[in-house]
Amino acid sequence: MLLIRCPYCEEERPELEFRHAGEAHLVRPGNIAEMSDEDFEGFFFIRQNPKGLVYERWRHVHGCARFFNAVRDTVSDKFVTTYKAGEKKPVIKGAAE
Numbered sequence: 001m002l003l004i005r006c007p008y009c010e011e012e013r014p015e016l017e018f019r020h021a022g023e024a025h026l027v028r029p030g031n032i033a034e035m036s037d038e039d040f041e042g043f044f045f046i047r048q049n050p051k052g053l054v055y056e057r058w059r060h061v062h063g064c065a066r067f068f069n070a071v072r073d074t075v076s077d078k079f080v081t082t083y084k085a086g087e088k089k090p091v092i093k094g095a096a097e
Contacts, residue, residue, distance in 0.1 A: 053094050
């Protein structure tokens with residue numbers, strides 16, 4: 001069973017308590033209503049999907065219910081670190097930018 005550390009609860013819990021919420025550190029465009037369909041598609045649907053370390057957003061749905069960020073290796077499925085939403089993105093060698 002995969003264990004994920006919630007940075008708010010400060011404990012490792014089973015993966016079944018969490019939900020993946022997509023790529024982390026995305027900035028919402030300020031002018032969505034004025035965007036072309038192609039630009040909106042790029043923002044809303046197109047995501048990186050690299051092999052290796054990625055920055056992701058997760059939610060502890062069956063715990064504190066808070067969103068947090070994580071660095072996870074997509075090859076091994078291991079979590080390198082988790083950190084609170086709003087905290088600065090940690091620089092980790094080999095992680096996708």
